[in-house]
């Protein structure tokens with residue numbers, strides 16, 4: 001198991017299971033990677049303390065992944081017009097050596113990617129432009145499902161772990177939540193001609209405010225030209241019934257994150273329509289309850305996209 005001190009990125013305690021620590025790099029390699037002159041690196045070290053932490057006089061300088069991460073933050077801040085002093089201060093603060101002892105819960109983030117580490121760092125630094133940029137890059141690179149599962153969720157879990165342990169980071173959770181919401185809405189193509197004649201209704205269970213996964217699902221379905229109707233957080237049961245009567249959706253997806261909001265009775269209150277409406281229960285909030293027979297449980301995003309598409313438009317050839 002990795003020891004935290006040598007982990008590639010200790011900011012949010014994000015260490016990948018079984019990961020081989022990245023080697024440290026000599027000045028020339030770091031200069032090449034950042035596209036700056038070696039002399040600049042020496043100046044940044046001398047003037048701002050942005051040098052190799054483990055360097056001993058007389059030995060060749062070697063930059064650890066943490067050292068390089070700080071330089072990358074310095075460079076990104078410079079690119080955004082900060083003065084060298086401001087950029088250095090930001091980089092040192094945003095990637096400070098962890099003084100706070102890390103609670104066990106946040107040390108292991110299975111499946112976290114390099115982008116996830118970058119997102120964790122930027123979120124903790126409350127660096128909205130970098131958070132937004134990283135989300136755009138992740139979605140462009142691998143799509144909304146991979147961005148959610150491999151980049152966003154590991155960081156949400158790490159932030160939640162820190163909140164559960166110390167009560168800290170609520171501001172980080174909210175910032176991340178709003179940035180992900182905006183990124184997923186921006187990644188949702190407007191459908192003029194959806195493949196499904198009747199919409200897929202997406203909503204949270206009554207009082208349930210964890211709606212983020214529904215925005216990811218909507219973006220993923222829209223990218224397959226499956227049209228949805230987003231009703232969002234905490235939809236009262238009678239409003240759900242009214243929406244079904246008015247739109248006769250092909251399917252209903254109800255999200256419950258918290259067990260206290262996973263009450264199966266809400267499905268019984270859905271009125272029958274002339275045309276059949278398939279119902280799905282998604283989220284950990286339904287985990288501990290028996291869902292009505294006509295309701296299908298979906299446990300993963302990718303599976304949900306496939307299942308819902310298959311139900312409302314048939315499997316794409």
Ligand code: B12
Pocket residue numbers: 153156157158159160161163164173174177207208209210211212213214217257258259282283284298299300301304
């Ligand atoms: C963002 C967030 C919020 C935001 C939600 C904003 C929004 N628009 O969604 C806000 C700030 C509003 C919020 C509020 C609260 N929250 Co909150 N929140 C979170 C947080 C950080 C992320 C939620 C999320 O989207 N997770 C992503 C989930 C879905 O990922 P996952 O669990 O890894 O997913 C698994 C499955 O669900 C599935 N999956 C993932 N995505 C998808 C998508 C689809 C379509 C499908 C089918 C499956 C699927 O695959 C995964 C592997 O099995 C979680 C912590 C966490 N990591 O979940 C806390 C968390 C859920 N919240 C918690 C709490 C306690 C609250 C509050 C009660 C706090 C308070 N006192 O006010 C309120 C409740 C408000 C309410 N009425 O619902 C606790 C719940 C503890 C518990 N009992 O279960 C958590 C776990 C934090 C913690 N560490 O304790 N929260």
